[in-house]
Amino acid sequence: MLQAIFYARFHPERGPELFSQWPPGLALFRGSIESSNGLLEFSELSTFLVPPQDLTNRALSVCVNGYRILGFPISLEGAHYPRNRFAFDVCVVLDESLEESWLKSWEAVVAKLARFMRDLEANGSTKGMLSREETIRDAGGEETGVVNKVLKGVFEDLAEYGECCVRVSKSRVLNLRLSAPTDDPVTTPKVQIWDVPLLVRSLQSFDYATLDLVLAQIAPHVNGVSHVKKIAQLADVHLPLARKAIRTLVRSGHAMTLDIFHFQAVYQLTADFAWFVGDAQMIDECRGYIAINPADNILATSWDAATRLRASEISPLTRTTVIELYSAIDGTSPVAEFCIAHEMHLYNIDVRRLFTFGIIKGFVRRRQKYVVGSNTSNITDRASNAARWKPESDPNKAWRNAAFSSGWATPPVHSPTMTKDPLPSGKQLRDDLDAKLAKYLDGQHCIDQMCVELGMTEKAVLARLNSGAFGDAAVLLR
The missing domain is CATH 1.10.10 (Arc Repressor Mutant, subunit A)
Structure with a gap:
């Protein structure tokens, strides 16, 4: 798709010329500083690549010999420039057969690149950077390499990753991303704070x-x-x-x-597990991903001396062991029970990675817990009444409001008695917490969401739900 990128400029004496390109050895132009046997004739295209002033500061596209050249010529005026003008263009060379749907994405990339180069020359601590580099090269000295650095970074990273990040100075960083075509949109994923x-x-x-x-x-x-x-x-x-x-x-x-990994979580296998069992290469990849030194096992803190001795003599992790462990995931037991039941096989296995690998490959899924409460309306009403009668939180503000309403021309700045609101009682705190929990008890909010948004552990949430304040609270797995 991307064939080359180059920087052309208008020299005050020689006129339009190619200043730099990447890849450097590509014979793109004939009669250029790079090659005399190129695919294109620079002199024939120079009028479009470095156009007159009235055609600058806008997107231009030229198609020739099976290539499409996209540019955004820039013209800067100033008395300190020869002929009072500094003109240049940074262009990308693409296949002419490029789908129309990708053109807008490339045009946006070229326009942003051109604006970045313009700012390097015209603004901030880098002011004059491009013209200085050209002056040094024209004088026969070594170039500073700013243009080459930008061209190389943009070409290599856009071709490889579809995005690039090139730092020119402490305050100048170029970030480009080639967006998907508008006719092939990428759905923006939903990311929750508990993910x-x-x-x-x-x-x-x-x-x-x-x-x-x-x-x-x-x-x-x-x-x-x-x-x-x-x-x-x-x-x-x-x-x-x-x-x-x-x-x-x-x-x-x-x-x-x-999903958040913890030992109260419940997992189950999917239909893709059959594909995993039949793929020996995938199983070996899993073995390398989950294997650890027994001394680094998070379960090691609960081992006795005999268990530690067996762990030191454990045999290497086999394919059969991996398949048996995944087969033991029943979809109803939490991870804690799974670890207790299979402790002998988990000496040299990272439990978290065992489940994470299955989720990444799609043959294991988390069963989330949802709660439905039967007595949430009374809790909400009680919290609303408590909030309605809550005293003024700022005593000084309350005093000033009372002074104004009494008809004082100039009420005092401070109240005569600096009283503080009493600390909320344990009952008030419980009522506030219950009111917050009640919003989640409609079967649409998972316990992970409750824990993260309320700053509580799952054990604390379930303990409060089982207190009877919410009636019969049913925990559903799905």
């Missing part, structure tokens, strides 16, 4: 300093264990921003979302 993101493809840059600011902060905490809300807290990022960044990772295929 657990897991990276399934490495980020384009391992240097977090070159990433989006929010992504750079949350990336170290995306580990397949922490949910979105916890990641936002650990990274000190506003929750909606963290959620949006993770949704972008999921949409671009860099991450997927899992």
Whole structure:
């Protein structure tokens, strides 16, 4: 799809010329600085690639010899430039057979790239960067490499990942993403704050300093264990921003979302388990993913001396063991009971990864718990009445309101007695908690959502639901 990218400029003495291109050895233009046996004639296209001023600052497309050249020529005026003008263009070379549906995506990429290059030259700490590089090269000196760096980064990363991130200076970072065509839309995934993101493809840059600011902060905490809300807290990022960044990772295929793993969770096999059993290569991949040193097992803290001795003598993990463990997932027992029943086979296995691998491949799924309560209306009414009669939270504001209503011309700034609201009683706290829990007891909200949004453990939620305050509360698995 992407064949080449090049930077052309208008030289004050020589006129339009090719300044740099990538790949550097590609014989794209005849009569250029790169080759005399290229596929295209630069002089014939120069009028379009570096056009007159009245055709600049807009998208241009040229089709010739089976190629489509997309550009966005830029013209900057200033008395410090020769001829009072600095004109250039950054173009991408695509196959002419490119589907029309992709053109808008490429045009958007080229337009953003052109604006970025314009800002490098015209604004901020990098002002004059492009013209200085050209002056150095014209004088026979070594170039600073800014143009080459941008062209190389854009070409290689867009071709490989469909996106790129190129840092030019401390304050200048170019981020481009080739969006899917409008006639083949990608559905924006729903990411909830109780979802657990897991990276399934490495980020384009391992240097977090070159990433989006929010992504750079949350990336170290995306580990397949922490949910979105916890990641936002650990990274000190506003929750909606963290959620949006993770949704972008999921949409671009860099991450997927899992359910929260804990030992009260219930899992079941899907119909795809038969496919897993018949794929020896997939089983071996699973063995490598879940195998750990017995000393690192999270269950090791509860082992006695005899168990630790058996763990040190455990034989290597076999395919049969993997299949037997997955076959033992019955869809009704929580993970804790599964671990107790199969402790002898879990010495050198990471339990969390055992279930996570199955979810990633699609032959294991989590059965979520939902609650239906029979006595939620009375709890809601009680909480509403308590809120209606709640005293003024700010005593100074209450005093000033009373002073104004009494007809005082200038009420005092402070109340004569600095009273404080009494701390809420245990009954008030329980009523508030019950009112919040009651909103989730319609069978449409999973317990993971309750735990994350209310900041409670599943054990604490179930204990309150079983207190009788909500009548007969039924927990459903589905």
